[in-house]
Amino acid sequence: MYKKMIAGFGGAIALNILHEIIRKNFTDVPHVNEVGEEALLKVTDQTPFSISSDKIYAATLAGDILSNGIYYATTATQNNMASGLIAGIGAVALPKHMGLNDEPVASNTKKKLMTVGYYVFGAVVTKLIYDKIK
Numbered sequence: 001m002y003k004k005m006i007a008g009f010g011g012a013i014a015l016n017i018l019h020e021i022i023r024k025n026f027t028d029v030p031h032v033n034e035v036g037e038e039a040l041l042k043v044t045d046q047t048p049f050s051i052s053s054d055k056i057y058a059a060t061l062a063g064d065i066l067s068n069g070i071y072y073a074t075t076a077t078q079n080n081m082a083s084g085l086i087a088g089i090g091a092v093a094l095p096k097h098m099g100l101n102d103e104p105v106a107s108n109t110k111k112k113l114m115t116v117g118y119y120v121f122g123a124v125v126t127k128l129i130y131d132k133i134k
Helices: 001-027 032-045 056-075 080-097 109-133
Strands: none
Touching: 001 032, 001 056, 001 109, 032 056, 032 080, 056 080, 056 109, 080 109
C-alpha cells in the first residue's frame, strides 16, 4: 500500500506543479486553487476555526495534495485514464452544484478541457511512478 501512496502523492504533486506553472505564466487558464480556497473558507465559516488570508493558499494546496494523493493512490494505480477523467470532470462540474463559483475552472471550453487535462496528467504520472516502484 505504501507504494501506491508514494505514487499517488507523486501524481498529486505533479498535477499541482503543472497547474501552478501554467496559472502563473499564462492568461485565461484554470485557477483550480480559487475554487479550493472558496470551498475551504465556506467550510471554516461554519466552524469556530478560521484561516487568515495569508495562509488560505497554503492550506488549500496542502489539502489538495492530500486529497488528490489519496484519490490517485486508490484509483490511478490501476485505472489511470478513467480516474483522471472522473476527477477532472468532477472538478469542472461539481463546484456549481456545491454552491461555489465555477468560473475559475468552467467559464469557457478551454478552461474546462485544461482542468480535465490536469487531472488526467496527475493520474498518468501516478501510474508511471507506481509501475516503476511496484
